Amino acid sequence: MKKIKVLLVAGLCAFLLVGCNQAKEVEKRAKEDLTKIEETVKTDVEKTEEFTKEKVDEAIDYIHQNIQNMKDAAITKKVYEYCTYIESAAKKAGVDAENEVVKLATATKEEAIKIYTAADNEIESLAKKAGDTLKSQADKIKAEGQKISEEFHKLLKTK
Numbered sequence: 001m002k003k004i005k006v007l008l009v010a011g012l013c014a015f016l017l018v019g020c021n022q023a024k025e026v027e028k029r030a031k032e033d034l035t036k037i038e039e040t041v042k043t044d045v046e047k048t049e050e051f052t053k054e055k056v057d058e059a060i061d062y063i064h065q066n067i068q069n070m071k072d073a074a075i076t077k078k079v080y081e082y083c084t085y086i087e088s089a090a091k092k093a094g095v096d097a098e099n100e101v102v103k104l105a106t107a108t109k110e111e112a113i114k115i116y117t118a119a120d121n122e123i124e125s126l127a128k129k130a131g132d133t134l135k136s137q138a139d140k141i142k143a144e145g146q147k148i149s150e151e152f153h154k155l156l157k158t159k
Contacts, residue, residue: 027117033116034080038080038084042084044085050157050158051157056152056158059082059086060082060152062078062079063079063083063105067130068131068132070112070115073116076112076115079112080116083105089156090152090155093156094155095156100148100152103137104134104137104138107133107134108134108138112130114126
């Protein structure tokens with residue numbers, strides 16, 4: 001009986017160790033995915049001579065439309081990509097980090113990282129929390145969109 005208990009405990013420990021290693025491996029791969037996206041976007045932005053109004057508006061619109069849908073990995077990665085684009089473009093153009101669009105991109109990017117690297121059982125609650133938290137900021141930018149967008153475009157000197 002004692003041997004069975006020892007084997008059971010040893011088996012349980014082995015099972016837990018394998019599970020923990022798998023979770024760490026998944027998180028590591030997720031972080032590598034995001035790092036590749038960030039490097040690609042930053043390289044593209046560095047090569048960009050002029051930012052287009054269409055590309056910037058596409059990024060802002062995608063973030064606004066999908067800020068509450070980040071429980072889907074593909075959407076979360078795309079949101080992360082657009083946030084990185086806005087941050088990188090703003091940095092290259094010397095736009096202040098306190099600009100409303102940049103603040104939304106930065107906050108959304110941080111939430112996207114949390115969601116994309118989270119365990120499967122945490123994704124939905126993190127996505128809901130992020131959506132609820134960021135939605136009002138995104139709605140404000142959308143509501144005052146013309147003014148805020150034009151200001152951001154002037155700062156980026158979009159064509």
